[in-house]
Amino acid sequence: MHSDSAEVKKSIRTYMMIGLALLAFTGITVAANQFHFGVPVAVAVALIIATMKGSMVASVFMHLSHEKKWVYGALILTVLGFLILMTVPSFTNADSIGQPVPAIGGAPAGGHSGH
Amino acid sequence: MNIPYTVEERPDTGLTNGKLGIWLFLASEVMLFGALFSTYIILRTGAPEWPHGELNILLGAINTVILITSSVTMVMAWASLKLKDWAKHRLYLIATFVLAGVFLVNKYFEYKDHFDKGEGPWHSTFTAIYFTLTGLHGLHILGGMIVMLYLIGPGARLWKKNPDQFANRIEATGLYWHFVDLVWIFLFPVLYLL
Numbered sequence: 001m002h003s004d005s006a007e008v009k010k011s012i013r014t015y016m017m018i019g020l021a022l023l024a025f026t027g028i029t030v031a032a033n034q035f036h037f038g039v040p041v042a043v044a045v046a047l048i049i050a051t052m053k054g055s056m057v058a059s060v061f062m063h064l065s066h067e068k069k070w071v072y073g074a075l076i077l078t079v080l081g082f083l084i085l086m087t088v089p090s091f092t093n094a095d096s097i098g099q100p101v102p103a104i105g106g107a108p109a110g111g112h113s114g115h
Numbered sequence: 116m117n118i119p120y121t122v123e124e125r126p127d128t129g130l131t132n133g134k135l136g137i138w139l140f141l142a143s144e145v146m147l148f149g150a151l152f153s154t155y156i157i158l159r160t161g162a163p164e165w166p167h168g169e170l171n172i173l174l175g176a177i178n179t180v181i182l183i184t185s186s187v188t189m190v191m192a193w194a195s196l197k198l199k200d201w202a203k204h205r206l207y208l209i210a211t212f213v214l215a216g217v218f219l220v221n222k223y224f225e226y227k228d229h230f231d232k233g234e235g236p237w238h239s240t241f242t243a244i245y246f247t248l249t250g251l252h253g254l255h256i257l258g259g260m261i262v263m264l265y266l267i268g269p270g271a272r273l274w275k276k277n278p279d280q281f282a283n284r285i286e287a288t289g290l291y292w293h294f295v296d297l298v299w300i301f302l303f304p305v306l307y308l309l
Contacts, residue, residue, distance in 0.1 A: 005197065005198055015191060023180060029304055033172070050300050053300045061296075062290055062294070070128045088153050089157045093161075
């Protein structure tokens with residue numbers, strides 16, 4: 001963290017610019033929603049803009065662009081944990097417990113073949 | 116007994132204990148909200164249909180603008196302290212507190228509208244996850260306001276006794292506040308727009 005007065009004075013301009021950029025991106029997010037894209041495109045656009053906004057808050061307002069390695073270390077571990085949490089839904093979707101197992105030829109095992 | 120490394124940085128981490136502490140706390144917060152976001156994905160992908168347009172986008176967008184503005188005023192409160200401008204620091208910190216209050220008032224009207232229509236958390240899977248995520252976020256806003264109120268009121272006396280320690284407290288509060296803003300930046304599109 002830079003605490004030197006001259007550096008802080010210089011940073012104030014950056015804080016204002018980032019604040020304005022965040023407001024502009026909010027406007028873009030709402031405007032993009034009016035276009036009624038398909039669900040995958042809408043999700044991608046909204047999450048890409050949100051990620052850009054989040055990165056600006058973290059790197060500039062939270063000063064992550066110039067932090068100590070212990071902070072980065074803690075955050076890398078957090079990101080790993082977060083990614084595991086985000087993959088849990090895909091495990092749930094892949095879970096076939098309770099589903100009928102398809103027999104060879106495509107018909108569910110134990111089902112009546114109709115003959 | 117005094118708590119060590121409140122102002123000077125620890126030689127091994129290069130950080131004050133308070134700063135490392137707030138980052139570890141924020142890491143645990145990422146996991147808390149991450150678990151709820153993960154739950155949201157499971158509920159949404161597993162639902163045969165998902166309501167769209169149930170929430171007031173204008174009110175959500177206004178609240179986003181309010182929180183972003185409060186993040187700017189918070190970082191300016193810290194920068195003003197570093198420039199030894201106490202009056203500006205007070206102004207920015209009070210502005211942050213007021214903006215947080217306005218956010219909660221907006222949220223109250225939003226919640227009231229849902230409850231008036233009988234759409235409480237019990238109404239559907241969507242309202243259940245909506246109230247859980249925004250309710251937890253709202254509690255974080257309230258927590259931040261309590262800390263800010265302390266720093267505006269009795270906690271401000273520390274500035275005269277130990278200005279560096281007070282600046283570190285403002286910095287830690289700011290880090291927490293920016294995190295709360297960051298969570299909302301993701302909550303707004305996920306709940307209101309998608």
